[in-house]
Amino acid sequence: FRVLGCSLVLAVSGFYSARDDVVELNPSNFNKEVVQSDSLWLIEFYAPWCGHCQSLTADWKKAATALKGIVKVGAVDADQHKSLGSQYGVRGFPTIKIFGANKNKPDDFQGGRTSQAIVEGAMTALRSLVKERLSGKSGGSDYSRQSGGGGGGGGSTKDVVELTDDNFDRLVMEGDAVWLVEFFAPWCGHCKSLEPEWAAAASAVQEQTKGKVRLGAVDATIHQGVSSRYGVRGFPTIKVFRKGEEPEDYQGGRSRGDIIARALDLFSDNAVPPELMEILSEDSLKTCVDSQLCVIAVLPHILDTGASGRKSYLEVVMKMADKYKKKMWGWLWTEGGAQMELENALGIGGFGYPAMAAINARKMKYALLKGSFSDSGIHEFLRDLSMGRGSTSTVGEGAWPKITTVAPWDGKDGELPAEEEYDLSDVDLDDVFEKTEL
DSSP states (O other): OHHHHHHHHHHHHOOOOTTSSSEEEOTTTHIIIIITOOSOEEEEEEOTTOHHHHHHHHHHHHHHHHTTTTSEEEEEETTTOHHHHHHTTOOSSSEEEEEOSOTTSOEEOOSOSSHHHHHHHHHHHHHHHHHHHHTTOOOOOSGGGTTTSSOTTSOOOTTEEEEOTTTHIIIIISSSSEEEEEEEOTTOHHHHHHHHHHHHHHHHHHHHTTTSEEEEEEETTTOHHHHHHTTOOSSSEEEEEOTTSOOEEOOSOSSHHHHHHHHHHHHHHHOOOOOEEEOOSGGGGHHHHHSSOEEEEEEOOHHHHHHHHHHHHHHHHHHHHHHTGGGOOEEEEEETTTSHHHHHHTTOTTOSSSEEEEEETTTTEEEEOOSOSSHHHHHHHHHHHHTTOSOOEEOTTTSOOOOOOOOOOOSSOOOOOOOOOOOOTTOOHHHHHHHTOO
């Protein structure tokens, strides 16, 4: 009796063999055989203990033989490979799905369960696939298509980097950028809702961090290698990747504002302070043109402060540059009187040093520091600008003033110009006094 029982179990669990024209599918070969294939697939999801599945077996094999070379016919033991079944929404057995143009969105097979009905249903699906290809339509698994278009109201997905099993390590693990990576499934409703937010955030983060933080996306139904490596179990899953560190789960909200804020925090944590450059020539202003905002400090003459005094002023500015580094602003300084046309264009006018101006090069508008040239005074000034407060004026006549080419400061104290010495040995003082007598 025990032997008979074992035989029965083996009989029902071995539905298909290598001799049949039905392809046995599992998580190891499904991606390569089905998802990456151009063929039309008819796939049965079954359970060995299911009576209806057992009854279907003979007709399924017969249909597979009839369709050989025309339509691929496969079978998944969804009781053993539950991940594949749940991935495609299988709730009962047997479930038959048609994998056509878009392998990530299979259609439910609605036909009968006889071999004749299965073949007819397959041929109908094949004709539809051919019509789609003739009309120029094709399926896809790229990120922009998961919501059926190019952004769902959130803008272009061009700044979302499509990551795959092949490029993930090269771009993410070996690159210098910090990455926010979404693992998604095209059929996942929450992923579709996230897609426009993710796309909009990607563009904003790309611009604000100059590519130092990137947003990527992995279609986990196709690129199962990298997804399984990082333990992706549900969708969407978002992880943070820093070079040389273990990835961490993203804990923020799912709106574009939340994503951008987290990305900027990551950038701030990993960014080096921006360089504070002296204005030496026209080329120095390129920093202003390339930045959203440019902060220019005009410091007293070196003879008024000495090297130690100037360094203390520069330290204040550099401290603020570090504090606001995630803003990606430009930071410049010049000595009072060295760039008079620039000072005049900014309303500084050759007095009141130290002074500071913040310039929006795109609008050619500037604002002047009214408070003290100190940590608290500059912080309040820049904070108000960040919040859109404070009065602004137009730079000069709306164009950049001429910049004088000067030598860089050598880091030393200034020296008074040497006075001209006169040789008095040939001067007859008596003659001078006589001529000056009243």
